[in-house]
């Protein structure tokens with residue numbers, strides 16, 4: 040694109056520099072003379088169409104006969120989905136409860152229609168433009184306006200804008216949308232194929248033949264077709280806002296304050312305006328920047344517009360810039376940039392962005408372990424601690440802001456600094472990213488590809504290109520997005536997995552080559568191109584896991600890795616200690632949610648791991664995940680006595696397994712520079728890899744994460760009979776610390792102790808001491824011995840950890856007789872706990888009461904007292920009724 044520089048501003052036109060210059064000259068001259076006065080313009084008026092919507096099963100749909108209850112118009116929520124409205128009105132049983140998921144399948148197998156009407160008056164009709172804008176239609180929609188065809192869609196992630204001035208009338212205008220069942224819509228296409236793209240999960244309900252999954256060909260959230268932690272709820276509906284944009288001759292179609300340069304003295308931004316004008320006229324661009332302290336600088340520039348698209352920009356200089364820092368590294372300072380376009384003094388368009396000044400870089404340098412994968416923010420290599428995030432619900436529009444923020448806050452509360460937004464879901468709403476920006480939470484944003492192999496045809500790729508343009512332009516001003524990722528597990532699927540291998544054998548070399556070329560075009564060119572074009576400066580990483588096409592994906596020496604040998608490959612959790620990838624972007628273990636959550640979907644007769652309801656809420660390996668859970672529990676903790684013990688032990692197992700991996704990875708810095716476990720949250724109440732369940736209740740793992748992700752932390756990692764004491768520090772300055780290590784019997788007799796001062800180097804992991812079992816035990820019985828370490832700063836314990844010589848089931852535990860004392864505080868209660876003998880994995884359960892605990896799922900050393908803060912508005916009587924305290928003793932046989 041050629042650009043002609045005009046004083047401080049710039050104008051770019053899609054034509055040769057000379058022509059542009061001549062045009063500019065003519066226009067400038069005309070502006071300097073008698074200004075060409077166009078008719079008086081009025082500013083943009085936006086009307087969001089939320090009212091008057093109704094919906095019903097579509098005329099002519101074969102399911103009408105079986106579902107007469109939905110043939111009449113019913114009030115609809117927009118944005119929304121058919122399923123959420125049917126549930127809200129009692130027409131569909133909550134699919135999250137019992138076995139109801141199966142009974143909800145017909146909804147996604149039917150066509151639905153929505154309609155509303157909006158009124159326009161004569162004055163509005165006289166305006167220059169009336170556009171209908173759909174921020175998201177899920178997915179195959181035929182839109183008509185006043186009975187005339189308007190739009191046909193096939194991608195839920197795109198935004199659609201249609202000029203409708205010629206179609207609207209004075210008075211009521213009828214807007215009608217018919218949503219086709221995505222599964223039925225694809226059926227003829229699927230039947231015409233000679234082979235099927237692998238990777239998606241099969242329907243458990245027989246509506247699509249096994250191995251023939253239409254989801255692989257559709258731009259719709261993959262998880263809605265069923266995943267290994269989620270039900271099959273194939274939604275339909277206007278899932279994002281629908282609005283009317285009413286304006287005259289000039290529209291601000293896009294704005295971006297693009298960071299050009301950043302150092303400690305100055306930030307240089309280019310405030311880029313995309314403006315569409317009906318005719319040549321002049322416009323005033325105005326940019327106001329408010330710094331984090333509220334100081335404002337403004338500048339304006341009057342520039343000529345051409346008829347058509349105009350790319351204009353103003354340079355913005357910020358002295359002494361305050362950077363956006365990730366949580367733990369400084370304040371996430373932001374600047375508010377307000378951009379306005381004025382014509383004849385009238386504001387024609389406005390955007391307000393809260394931006395952050397920061398650099399982001401993936402540094403890959405050859406070293407002794409292969410090639411690094413260091414993410415540097417503002418030049419600081421940051422150890423990434425966090426988890427992978429999936430959508431917040433099966434029906435995204437019904438997620439409240441409060442719920443969204445509550446789940447995001449759990450990440451910060453557990454000392455995480457990064458979430459990877461996994462590609463099988465959907466791009467989140469603006470408020471999501473705003474929250475992350477405000478809290479310094481870094482995001483690795485996948486494009487929406489969840490693991491199946493996408494088709495290679497040009498039309499599909501073009502569709503994705505538009506989607507990427509829409510989404511990157513919507514989200515690029517958020518400083519929290521520090522990496523754009525091409526997909527989840529597409530490359531590793533194609534390179535390594537059985538289904539892909541079988542397909543290669545079936546279709547032959549030539550066709551396999553076409554598929555592969557399609558993948559490379561899509562992920563290495565189209566999506567990379569979208570990021571380079573619209574979000575330059577933020578790294579693009581073409582998938583997860585990958586080595587960026589430099590070599591094999593999913594290895595330890597280069598790129599990021601998904602490690603599923605534990606859980607998927609049934610290997611014991613200790614195997615985690617044998618792998619040290621450069622960046623671990625996925626690994627995980629399952630557990631059940633707490634009993635209060637289970638009781639929300641299961642009745643008393645369902646409380647067994649092989650009960651149909653419990654299997655329906657376990658999606659791994661078609662319900663066989665409960666056996667996998669049991670295997671892991673048995674290996675380390677023994678056979679659970681009752682169902683409740685199984686549930687509790689599943690959480691203990693998950694917490695201890697992930698803790699082992701996370702501590703090992705952090706201790707391996709700088710060889711490893713990040714660990715994101717699978718997964719933070721749930722889309723419904725279910726057994727899964729999450730650490731926070733659908734109701735926002737913390738599992739044992741989440742409390743454990745808060746400890747193992749602490750900014751400065753001490754760990755004991757035992758392998759091959761040697762225990763390593765290591766200290767990691769994410770601080771940027773040296774920390775003067777002190778540690779003490781005790782070897783004790785389980786009933787509290789001190790056998791030996793070590794203690795030492797330590798200066799923890801900034802941004803580092805150090806091995807402080809290595810001790811063999813013989814040195815630690817000095818002849819004591821390994822079954823009756825615990826090693827405990829505490830790290831202190833200014834005499835305060837800031838981190839602690841315990842280690843054992845045998846598996847939990849072999850420990851000589853005795854009844855710890857936990858004593859508790861509850862006292863009132865300003866915002867809740869204080870709970871003091873002590874035990875006669877070692878109490879492993881003490882779990883304080885408050886049933887369904889809303890209580891926020893300062894800690895949970897910890898080992899209580901014999902003789903010590905641990906005091907917890909319980910924040911709640913519950914009365915003391917309620918709390919006492921709900922409260923139970925347990926530990927490993929007696930949970931298994």
Ligand code: BMA
Nearest residue numbers: 267268490527528601625717
């Ligand atoms: C990963 C993810 C998900 C999946 C999870 C658990 O590899 O990318 O697709 O849900 O494993 O199996």
